[in-house]
Amino acid sequence: MAWRSSGHSNTELIENLFRNGLIKTERVRDAFMKVDRAHYTPHQYAAYEDSPQPIGHGATISAPHMHASAAESLLPFLCPGSRVLDIGSGSGYLTAVLAELLFPAGPRTEDAGRVVGLEHIKELKDLGERNMGKSERGRELMGDGRVEFVVGDGRKGWIEEAMGEKDAGWDAIHVGAAAKEPHKALIEQLRSPGRMFIPIEEKDGFGEQYIWVIDKDEKGEVKYKREYPVRYVPLCDAPK
Numbered sequence: 001m002a003w004r005s006s007g008h009s010n011t012e013l014i015e016n017l018f019r020n021g022l023i024k025t026e027r028v029r030d031a032f033m034k035v036d037r038a039h040y041t042p043h044q045y046a047a048y049e050d051s052p053q054p055i056g057h058g059a060t061i062s063a064p065h066m067h068a069s070a071a072e073s074l075l076p077f078l079c080p081g082s083r084v085l086d087i088g089s090g091s092g093y094l095t096a097v098l099a100e101l102l103f104p105a106g107p108r109t110e111d112a113g114r115v116v117g118l119e120h121i122k123e124l125k126d127l128g129e130r131n132m133g134k135s136e137r138g139r140e141l142m143g144d145g146r147v148e149f150v151v152g153d154g155r156k157g158w159i160e161e162a163m164g165e166k167d168a169g170w171d172a173i174h175v176g177a178a179a180k181e182p183h184k185a186l187i188e189q190l191r192s193p194g195r196m197f198i199p200i201e202e203k204d205g206f207g208e209q210y211i212w213v214i215d216k217d218e219k220g221e222v223k224y225k226r227e228y229p230v231r232y233v234p235l236c237d238a239p240k
């Protein structure tokens with residue numbers, strides 16, 4: 001897949017992903033167009049390749065086609081006012097794309113919603129912030145609090161104390177590292193309705209991982225759907 005969608009510019013990469021059916025909707029395409037992947041990878045020669053790249057601390061920026069798949073899957077839950085949690089935000093690239101999907105151009109409106117990037121390595125939380133801060137739009141979104149990067153253990157999700165119980169939780173949760181299980185705290189923090197996109201390692205397997213799409217409906221009933229095999233870095237303890 002990598003050789004088919006790579007491009008020489010951000011526009012070319014995104015257009016190729018769209019033409020090859022990896023980005024399926026114009027809404028997702030337009031959001032990706034607004035975020036320059038070169039701001040998020042230290043490997044400039046490979047910025048527009050459809051491949052994962054190391055970003056330090058054992059982390060990688062995922063391949064654009066994986067980010068596309070995640071964004072397409074979560075799309076029905078990315079509406080005006082939605083609250084979105086990006087666990088294992090790493091480079092900050094997908095956090096920025098999710099923000100573009102949520103927030104129309106221009107200054108913050110009342111009830112704008114929120115995107116939080118959650119990292120367990122402080123240096124990577126800072127990296128995401130720094131990368132997003134390379135564009136004026138990124139600085140605007142972080143400056144007025146629509147987007148925030150925080151440090152914590154993604155297996156516990158992220159609870160915002162300031163939010164009342166009714167308003168807490170997340171319409172969409174993206175997990176960018178492979179979990180051992182669908183962590184209970186994450187399911188609890190999903191709103192009704194809400195959706196989580198999460199790679200999970202197979203139980204009693206040989207390290208195989210699959211994307212799972214976990215939906216909580218209006219009544220709070222949770223449904224699990226196993227999608228396709230993937231390879232992510234583990235959702236694990238922070239290094240000492």
Ligand code: SAH
Nearest residue numbers: 059061062088090091120154176177235236
């Ligand atoms: N979405 C990111 C993916 C980065 S790789 C990107 O495309 O840039 C996975 C990330 O998950 C790493 O940055 C790693 O530090 C983070 N991670 C691993 N275990 C974690 C945990 N328990 N809590 C929060 N983040 C974690």
